[in-house]
Amino acid sequence: MSGWNVADVWDEIARLQPEHPAVVRGGDERSWARFEQDAASVAAGLRAARLSDRAKVAIYLHNSIEYLEVLYGAFKGSYVPVNTNYRYVEAELVQLWHSADVEVVVFHGAFAATVEQIRAEVPAVRLWWWVDDGSGPCPSWAVPFGTGVGAEGEAFPPVAPIQRSGDDLLLLYTGGTTGLPRGVMWRQDDLFVVINRIASVPYPDEPDLGVVGDVVASIDRSRTRVFPAAPLMHGTAVFTAFGALDAGGTVVLAEGVRFDPVELLDTIARDRVSLVAIVGDAFARPILEHLEVEPDRWDLSSLQVMVSSGVMWSQPVKDALLALVPGLLCVDTFGSSEAIGVARSLSVAGRSTRTGGFELGPGSRILRDDGTPVAPGSGEIGLVATSGRGPVGYYKDADATARTFRVIDGTRWITAGDQARVEADGTVQLLGRGSGCINTGGEKVFPEEVEEALKLQAGVRDAVVVGVPDERFGEVVAAVVEAVPGAVVSGDGLHAQLKEHLAGYKVPR
Helix, strand or coil, rough: CCCCHHHHHHHHHHHCCCCCCCEECCCEEEHHHHHHHHHHHHHHHHCCCCCCCCEEEEEECCCHHHHHHHHHHHHHHEEEECCCCCCCCCHHHHHHHHHHEEEEEEEEHHHHHHHHHHHHCCCCCEEEEECCCCCCCCCCEECCCCCCCCCCCCCCCCCCCCCCCCCCCEEEECCCCCCCEEEEEEEEHHHHHHHHCCCCCCCCCCCCHHHHHHHHHHHHHHEEEEECCCCCCCCCCHHHHHHHHHCCEEEEECCCCCCCCCHHHHHHHHHHCEEECCCCHHHHHHHHHHHCCCCCCCCCCCEEEEEEECCCHHHHHHHHHHCCCCCCEEEEEEECCCCCEHHHHHHEEECCCCCCEECCCCEEEECCCCCEEEEEEECCCEEEEEEEECCCCCCHHHHHHHHHHHECCCCEECCCCCCEEECCCCCCEEEEECCCCECCEEECHHHHHHHHHHHHCCCEEEEEEEEEEEECEEEEEEEEEECCCCCCCCHHHHHHHHHCCHHHHHHCC
């Protein structure tokens, strides 16, 4: 083998435990055998569309079983999945799909009207695959999900997949700190190994499908019912799902398409979830508020781990959750689309970690500008960096790749721009990104992009955009606007106008 290939591993798991549940969403449960069969149909449909070698497949879906089927199916056919932020407006979608050279877009029916407006602007897309979500009929220009259509419109029979490889890619677009999203290129082999290193029963770094049976047989099934509550379009949730599936576990999904703390708690209790992945205080505070009002409503005895990444998770909120959920372990992780497992903090009842305090993972350092490590207790601020396995770089962006993936004294370091201080005990205090990027509920907002959008509005002379502290979301976007003399400019009016041009989380509050 040239390296671990995710589809090869999942195929073997499906063969070994065909009846075990792979994905559960409400009353819809898919066994591993059904999951594999559906993914094979996706791969055949993609092959029938006569795509380019290693073609890019955009996943424009809410959290759903189909989301994971498309990922698995793309991996089966050696195609490249491309996440798509469903909060983007038309211009942002066009930019993303152009950047990624997308040839297929799989979209929920709820997004059909948006897609209709921009189809002509992305002529490279050969197949529009419509997923029924009850929002209306399939448009005439799209194909119902599960069928394949060739270039001339005729249907094709299933085609055997090409040779898969550990070099096959996942393309994960991230907002980063640059305004425009960048595609992080993860080799499947590297991604599998990095995610696997925190597994309870890890695979060896060197690929060997013969060990899959031993790993799966060693897994405690009660510990592998995993609920990625955040959107799968972001790395935190999809990497959490990968970890569960790699172990032969079960991914549990909410039925709703928006975060609902009551539904989250209902899902944990009903489906006996062992691990839930959230987004810091943005999720944890509403969960806590409901638990404090009705502490006996939900049986959370199955829940062993609550893990968060992407935004601040404050110590008081963790402490309150730990008091209400006996035996819970709170794992606050720090990383990015470019670097997984850079640092983490662990909290249990009676022993929690301060807000923003982390222990560095293996291979991670806080570096000065010259590449030397920051001394513990020095008070210096340095750049968070990690070495070892990581992405190839950014898709079609050599300059950004050189800035983020730096070679210092022969070691390749990944530096996504986050800054931190090292305390005397060796723990790190994260301080944020020096570029001024605003992190609101895990979404990254580039101030200059919002400022330029504001300056295009009638009556606006100038604008400055900043992040201001928010108890739930960590930060929210705020703007100071200077009006043209004599013009009447209202905050409500600007808010309404900006929502036509920017994703909602970018619009100043």
